[in-house]
Amino acid sequence: MSRPKPFKRLRELPVVGRAMDWGLGPAAASDNTLKAGSRIAGLKVTESVCPYCAVGCGQLVYTRDGELVDIEGNPNSPINQGTLCPKGSASRQLIQQPGRLTKIRYRRPGGTEWEDLDLETAMDMIAERVIAARENHWQEHDERGRRVNRTLGFAHLGGATLDNEENYLIKKLFTAMGALQIENQARI
Amino acid sequence: MEIAVQRPEAQRMGFFTDTTVCIGCKACEVACKQWNDLPADDLRASLSYDATRELSASTWRHVRFVETLRIPEPEPTLNFVEAALGAQLDRWVFMSDVCKHCTHAGCLDACPTGALIRTEFETVIVQSDVCNGCGYCVPSCPFGVIDRDPYDGRAAKCTLCYDRLEDGLEPACAKACPTDSIQFGPYEELVERAKGRVATLHERGLEGAYLYGAGDEPQDQLAGGLGAFFLLTEPPERYGLPAHADSPIQQNGPIANATGVAAAFVAAGLAFGAFAAAFRKAR
Amino acid sequence: MPGLGTSFGRGAATNYQQDFQNADCIWIQGSGLMEAHPVGSRWAMKARERGAKLIHVDPHFSRTSAVSDMHVPIRAGSDIAFLGGLIRHIIETKSYFEEYVVNYTNAPHLVREDFQDTEDLEGLFSGFDPEKGTYDRTTWLFEGMEPPGKTSSAEVQSTQAFTDRTQAGETLQQVPNDPTLQHPRCVFQVLRRHYSRYTPEMVSKVCGIPEDQFLKVAETLIANSGRERTTMLAYAVGWTQHTAGVQMIRAGSIVQLLLGNIGRPGGGIMAMRGHASIQGSSDIPTLYDLLPGYLPMPRATEDDQTLADYVEAGGKKSGWWSHFDEYIISLLKAWFGEAATPENDYGFGHLPKLTGNHSHYVTTLRALDGGLDGMFVMGQNPAVGSQHAGLQRRALAQMKWLVVRDLADLETASFWKDSPEIRSGEMKPEDIQTEVFLMPAAGHVEKEGHFTNTQRLLQWRDKALDPPGDARSELHFVYHIGKRIKAHYADSTRERDWPIRHLTWGYREHGVHDEPSAEDVLREINGYDLTTGKLLNGFGEMRNDGTTSCGCWIYSGCFADNVNQPRRRDPGDLNAPGGSVSPEWGWAWPANRRVLYNRASADPSGKPWSERKKLVWWDEEKEQWAGYDVPDFPPGKRPDYKPHPEAEGMEAIPGSAPFMMMPDGRGALFSPSGPLDAPIPTHYEPLESPVPNELYPKLGANPLGITWMRPENPLVAEGDDHYPLVASTFRLTEHHTAGPMSRNLPWLAELQPEMFAEIDPVLARERGIKDGEWMVIETPRAEIEARAKVTNRVQPLRMGERIIHQVCLPWHWGTFKTNPQGVTGDTVNDLIAISGDPNTTIHESKAFRCNVRAGRRAGETTVRLADVDTDQDPNDDQPDFASKTPHSVLGDEEQA
């Protein structure tokens, strides 16, 4: 194998050698380079937890004026110590994903396209429908005459990426309404 | 000296990528894209589990999946079934490839605009505000790292997270790596640690473990020593790495230039000879 | 996770992920640890660098296998044969940890005389009712025990899923026992006989694992267990998703108990769960059969008509469950506040009652039959992620309304517009009468709240920014829907509306969106002392007189001292002895214990088994338990404490019995009234298996395995040679479950852009399938196409004379994408029948039969179901549930 001896020798020569380094060094540095720094310096940080698998990696969320700038691992977390897997590393893109919904989409029965719907209207409509489903399918007693106070008119299927607080309210509200078919990913 | 940004307290920083603890998760690829805000590449069918296939202008970390499993020849014999039944599934090696930040950097030597510079951390970066996309760095890299973006037109590659380094942060890939296969730190310490790792693996019987790009005698160095070096367990070609490499300009430039200019003068001599002959005859 | 619950007392991972580093051997089976939990495997990799051995038992050679010391290819679904082989080997070579087994497990207990084993009954235990397809479990009890409750076991079967309502009413310290383990009816001897035929040769024949490889695994586990060493077992859905899933986990638990690995550092069983808060969503369940804290959902039976009945049936006289009444009463107080009084049974009677199985698949069929008005789907994608996804999509089309909440559009919300059934013309948008509300949800950084991770660790997320536009958290959604519903019923006087009117709903609102305070909800979950108004410091402070409230008893203490404990962020000194526990980081249930049953890390006298493996010990000077972790034991209970024969509650647990959730304080090798399908795990084939059951040829699959014999859910008939291959699904690191969280993210999509199938070279050659080209995978339900990956990472298995080929399928793809850089692919779940484990109703997706061929599929994936006639009465939800095994059971044989 050949070694770059001629180059090395050239570089050791008095004048020519210096010339071999022309164009390198400080003259080449650009303004952008000289002002390089991480874009998260000085930003607000919030401690969070990765939403993907159940490992529970700590995340640091850097934001500037209410906009998401960066999500990376939390070095303090004894579980992940700053590391993240590819999904966790992509979680900024999860939040800022193409196709992220910001408006309600409504599809009327038999409809062929989505329509827009105002949030408050949608909430009212949904409440109406849950109430109707409860009323229409209310069972006071089962066929053997035992008290069951329930409705099988509507169901819930939740992902296991919901917060415990959210699951708690879901279970609490729907159970109070008499719903039984409350399920989640744990079985899927 | 080559260093373009002078900061007195700076020292050489590097990557040590230990393939023996890599689980092939590709966190480094995504963490790099996230931090550097790089786009996904055009979709490609994957080979093995490797859909990225190679380093590119928008993929600065790339996990290679080294298949050591051979699919038996499709001979319709009983032996074929036997071979498949008995196949040893003991090796499937992953290696997170990255720019080597060479001491003798081919891309740096080649760059006509000064877009490529050596930083105070002795890493090699492309200054995106300077690069005009001449493309000469692309064939000048003996490791197939730097590439010119087919849409954007500028060359781009790993900066060892130069911006993060400036603020005392470790590079995004090294930070993300769940099993610390990618380790980052002051170069000299890193090399010492890597050597210790090789020694440990040898003690454990993994004789094939070696460092690619660090800890070599001067005559064996790869490109003068690699700022980002690797611990490998198979011959380098399995990972798409050359057994030997140097900055092509340092290796071939002086000779090629010398013979070229010499040839030009020979040509001039011949021209004068031809003219002399022709004009003598005419006279 | 009843497999763990019935073995040890709590249905959750026993240790914590960082504890992998303290293991001497990590045994991964039914899990792709490195693929599915890359960061969790960080600690396994650290263990490896500390000298631990890694063993991976899995149908295909994955990234997990690549970094393990040993990969053992196994036929999907044959795990119990393998585990039974280990149990036999450990017993026969006397390699069990004798002192541990005698003192900490129920090995010495004597089983009733009328108990008959599968070895006597060709695969069935005594008490099987061939008519109902269920067991009367009376004969499984220990000598002198009476069956719990008043409810017949058939009814228990139909309502019990996921609950730990087990061994109710037992008082066990009087059980006759033989500490020498010699009595022929003692559990140890029963176990020994039960597994006597699970020889290495049999393992090889059933699982396709060569004998020497099996023995190497057994020897490695044995060598790395005992006083000085511990082995940790990691499993995941590779075990749960079988019709004998609970039994697989039970079998793994038995191995770990025999080796003495439970309750010890670097030991135990890590149930590697797949979603950010899937542990949390069982703890605070959105599950039909549970109330928070694993309290069973009341049934319509006489057991649960009144609070007193419910407590009597659910509580236990000894062990921790003797506090049962405190938990349910405090829960009712949390929900109904002032209105819950002793006079009205705290409103207990108003809770809806179960009469059968109302799990997801039952509900799906109900919907399919037109019996469901509407459904809320929050952060879920059943059109891809649920089994028999084609059926799911058809069921969606039968609902009146559907509310889908997610970050972006997905298959479930757009089933009426863009799905295989729409493309095939089977369904037309104009004909689908489902009204769909697709609501934008808030992302994990756009709301606050907490997740419970795989190690029972509650971790709080602070909110970093507001959700965009009309996106809102689920908390916001449920809270504000709740407000509307409460307003609607505010003036009602009807009895049935009592719970809604009195439901406590007074959470503070903040911000421009009137977001309810998540911390207020967490405080309610933690519970209050209603006499002082102060937050409870733990479940120990709870009372049964209505003076405490608590939304989830196992989480009580998470807001102790008015501090949001899950928000604690001090990792501590990781390098200190025992520092890996990090007790000040977040908060783990129960009572911030990081290693469950850690009393077992000390010997019966309270001394650590060894210096190397010390975790919790008896401090004689301070007269209490001490250690690196919070002791999972009454802190002042002396190790030599012996209960009085008449003692009840925790008083009945001796100082040497580490499993205080169990009535006898001992780990269950034999589970008399735990799982419904077996007191000791027995090898059953998957519902769809291409081979007969080598051990019990007359039986085949789990006789209690649930399936739905409906035309839309066809199973491969026995003897049908058209589907000779075993298929199994697995996860890829680069994608997440049904894909909405990864397939539409360009950074992840590019890493695994296409659905593929891994097959071995022999099969590929037989079928003319070429690497990288298209292939079709076919089952009676559907056919899908995928890129072929012909690789030795999947091996043909030799099982005796037979050679079995396996097809390994990652399952993350669906047919819809939100942006041009997203990726799509055929849905594996289109292939899979709905079925269920009898205990959990978790389906069998890890082993089913299929066939493959080269080329592309002919039509859309589930087109073969288009003409199936569905004619079922939607209200007939009882009969079709009862388990009907497609394989012949003994009763049929006798008739024939």
Next chain:
Amino acid sequence: MSGKRKGPPPEDVTRRAEEGRTAEGRDVTPAVGRRGQAGGWVRTGEKVALAKERWGDARWSFLYDKDTRYASASANGSVAEAARRARGGGEVPVAVQGPMIHATLWTWEVPVYFFVGGLAAGSSLVSVACDQFGDHEGAELARKLALGAVLPAPLLLIADLGRPARFLNMLRIFKVRSPMSMGAWCLVAFSTTATGAVAADVLGFKRAGRAAGVATALLGSYLGSYTGALLAATATPLWARSRVLLAPIFVCTAAASGAGANRLLQRSGPTREALGHLELLAMGGKLILSPINDRHIGSLAEPLEHHRAYKLSNWAARIGVALRLLRRGGDVPSVLFLASALLTRIAWIEAGKQSAGDDEAVARMARR
């Protein structure tokens, strides 16, 4: 990947699909990345919250600390030896799993530039020779030709750039090490002196014209040869292994093309004859050097030898030489030599791409 893609990049398509979408208080532009640069470098001088200073988060390693057997404290001498074992030996011991290196992205503009540059360089040499032997008219014509040939060169080079608007950055630094930099400067200087020479000629400053011609020719010696050196100083096996003879071969074709072009246009009989000798010698040189080089680099030459342009260039050269030796064909040989010169350059560039894509070849080269 090929050199340049038309149309917007995929992530821009994704981004544009969502243009105009707004959400109260939040920027909902999807985060799908931007090409060609590392995102957002800003120096604020402030600290990064919750990060340990001076790379503290990267301290060895969180994972494999002293409580593991990860690495022994002291390494023995076997480390360098292990690497030598793995990397030593002349043969590649295993199947190569590429890709190994990237091929050049240059398209047709570059070989054409090489051609016109060579032609210009050759012409500049001819002009000096003409002056020397008294054919000043011929010299002026040669100088015009040199200028004419070099004029499109910058345009070709600019067209090949990924960012043509930044052409001037080529002159941002003077980098002796980089053949590309030196070539760019040389091209500028050559163009300047060539323009000066022609201007002087036209304005009647004969002596100045001649002096500028000499300077142009001196620069031409580099302009005609550096292109070969430029290729040879890369990692592409075919080029790198041809480092001794590639530049001389390019000089030969440059001289031949310069001579050929001039011969077609020159009027003076002796000059034409001299140019005929020169192109014959130069092409002959190429025909001799090329096979020597091919043999020297062995199988690495295959992509070149199999390339159609290369075969054509050789045949053009051979027929031209034969015709010239037989004194037949009039101007045809000169045309053939020009064609050969262009084809040679095309062949070398294209074969270089193939060579770089041949992982086995790259691996083999690195072993020897």
